[in-house]
Amino acid sequence: MELHDVWFVLIAVLWIGYFFLEGFDFGVGVLTKLLARDRTEKRVLINTIGPVWDGNEVWLLSAAGATFASFPEWYATLLSGFYLPMLIILVCLIVRGVAFEYRAKRPEEHWQRNWETAIFWASLIPAFLWGVGFGNIVRGVKIDRNLEYVGNLWDLLNPYALLGGLVTLTLFTFHGAVFTALKTVGDIRTRARTLALRVGLVAAVLALIFLLWTQVDSGDGKSLVALIVAVASLVVALAANQAGREGWSFALSGVTIVAAVAMLFLALFPNVMPSSLNEDWSLTVTNASSSPYTLKIMTWGAGIAMPIVLLYQGWTYWVFRKRIGTHHIAADTAAGTAH
Known part of the structure; x- marks a missing residue:
């Protein structure tokens, strides 16, 4: 295997790690509107991802940096062609990070409500746009003989790519709902499982259509195996969720994301x-x-740095592994005077 093939695989691994980790905290951000009934429950949801969301974004920085260094032509064409969607995602990630930090800085209700709204939209929009972006990459875009993108924004809004956006949005929301059930106690845990079932069924239907479409257009034997793993894992994750086995459900929803993204890269290679x-x-x-x-x-460099990053991030998740509930949120915290 040539080094450029190795780096294609490594970039795929970085994107898989990003979608696995950032996927559930995007989902939790969406759930702040769909699941939480009051300000205290929103605080519970935010606290489930509070210690880890910024570490999850390191995977995006690593994937972007690795693409820039190992495949500069890919990076240049991708960023120039997808400039507006990428800019929107970047702005959302900035606003989202600021919202997490600033929401509790003042006690006024309108202040907190505005930042909570920002968390919701800044989670939902990237979750959708990442699917649109990868859908276009796999489907193919207008690149001329000079290896430059010559299409426009409307070319990116095709049915296949839009379906990909709905798949990532629903799949991440399901992943986030299962994570919420895994990390919380009490009534919010029960409602998270119920919502996970509803969203998961929608995600399963959309994912099956999208992955079959991908397989028919550009798949092979390896991508077919990944498709089967993705669909089977999602079905079993739904069953585990219904049985109250949140740990298994979360792991299997993660396997679904891993297999689905792996399938896209398998269908893409050697392009x-x-x-x-x-x-x-x-x-x-x-x-x-x-x-x-x-x-x-x-x-x-990657061989030295990657193990260190993995160990550190694994340690972070271990330290913050316990469940939380509304009874853990002090009155003054719920009012917004502290994190």
Whole structure:
């Protein structure tokens, strides 16, 4: 296996890690409107992801940095072609981080309500747009002979990509609902399981259609295996959720995301960004990659840094592993005078 193939796999792993981790905290952000009944319950939801949401975003930074260094042509074409969607996602991530930190800085109800609304929309919009973006990457976009994107925004809003956006939105919301049930106690835990079932059924139908569409268009034997794993895991996750086995349900919803994203990368390879105008104009792991020397240096760096990052993040989740409930939220915290 050539180094550019290795780095295609590593970038896929980084995106899989990002969607697995950021997926559930996007979902929890959406649930602040769909599940929480009052300000205290919203505080409970935010506290479930409070210690980890910023660490989850490190995976996005790593994926973007790795793409820039290992496949500069891919990075340049992707960012220039998807400039507006990427800008919207970036703004949402900034607003979301500020909202988490600023919501409890003042006790006024309108202040807190506005930041809570920001958390909801800044979670929902990226959850949808990531699916639209990856749908377009797999489907192919208008790339000319100079390896430049020549389409427009409306070209990105095609049925396949929009369906991909609905899949990521519903799947992340299901993932977040299961995570909420895993991390909470009391009535909110029960309601999270009920909502997880409803959202999960919708996600299962949408995901099955989207993945079958992908398989028919550009799949092979390996992507078919990933499709079967994704669908089977989601079905079993729904069953585990109904049985009150939140740990198994969360793990299996995570397997669903891992398998689904892996399928997209398997369907994409050896392309990194297919051209819908001419197959010969597609960006591939060969014509979009950096020099072998650059990839070699990056491989040594990744081999040293990745284990450290994984150990640290795993330790963080272990430290904050306990469940929380409304009885853990002090009156002054619920009122907004503290985190």
